[in-house]
Amino acid sequence: SQQGEEDPQALSIQEGENATMNCSYKTSINNLQWYRQNSGRGLVHLILIRSNEREKHSGRLRVTLDTSKKSSSLLITASRAADTASYFCATDPLSGGYQKVTFGIGTKLQVIP
C-alpha cells in the first residue's frame, strides 16, 4: 500500500488565499518530500524536510513535519492561479538513496483568479 495519503483530495480557493494540504504516512522515514504536478506533465520536486526537522520554508511554501503523528502539512501562502496543480507528498523510508520513494493520491488544488 502507498505510504503518503494527502488530505483533502481536492481544494478550491481564491487567488491570494492560503492553501493547506496535509499528508499522513505509516512507517518511519528518513525524509518527506512534496512534489507538484501540472496537468500533462511530470512531477516537480518542491521541498524536502528531514526527519529531524520540524518546519521548513521555501519562498511561499511552508512545510511542517510531526514524526510523532506521522504527518506533514504544506502551506502555500498568497496563492496564485499558476499554483493550480496536483500536490503529492512522498516518503523516503530509510537513510541513503537506495530505497523506494512512495507517493499518495495527491491533493488537486484549484486557484481561482
Added chain:
Amino acid sequence: EAGVTQFPSHSVIEKGQTVTLRCDPISGHDNLYWYRRVMGKEIKFLLHFVKESKQDESGMPNNRFLAERTGGTYSTLKVQPAELEDSGVYFCASSQGGTAANVLTFGAGSRLTVL
C-alpha cells in the same frame, strides 16, 4: 543538463498487443524508478533499479510487465500482452543515489491507452 526523457509520450494500442516504454534518466543517476498513475488514483510504485540491478520490483502488477536497464543507463518497460487495465500514465524518475537526499527528477510520462 538534460532531464529525464520518456518515449513515447502517448501510445494507443489494442488489447493483446505489445508496447515498450523507454526512459532515459539523468546521466550519472544510479536510481531509476517506474511509477504508474491510473486516472485520479495514487502514483503507484512499480519498481526501482540501482544501476542495472532491480532493487525492488514489488509493485510490478504481474508477469506481463518486464523492465530492464541494460548497462545501468536507459530503461525499458514492456507490457506484453497489454490488457485494458494497463491504461494509465507511466512515469519514470531518477535520482543520484548513495548518501545524497533521494530527490527524484521525473520525466513527463508516457500515457498508455489500451483499447
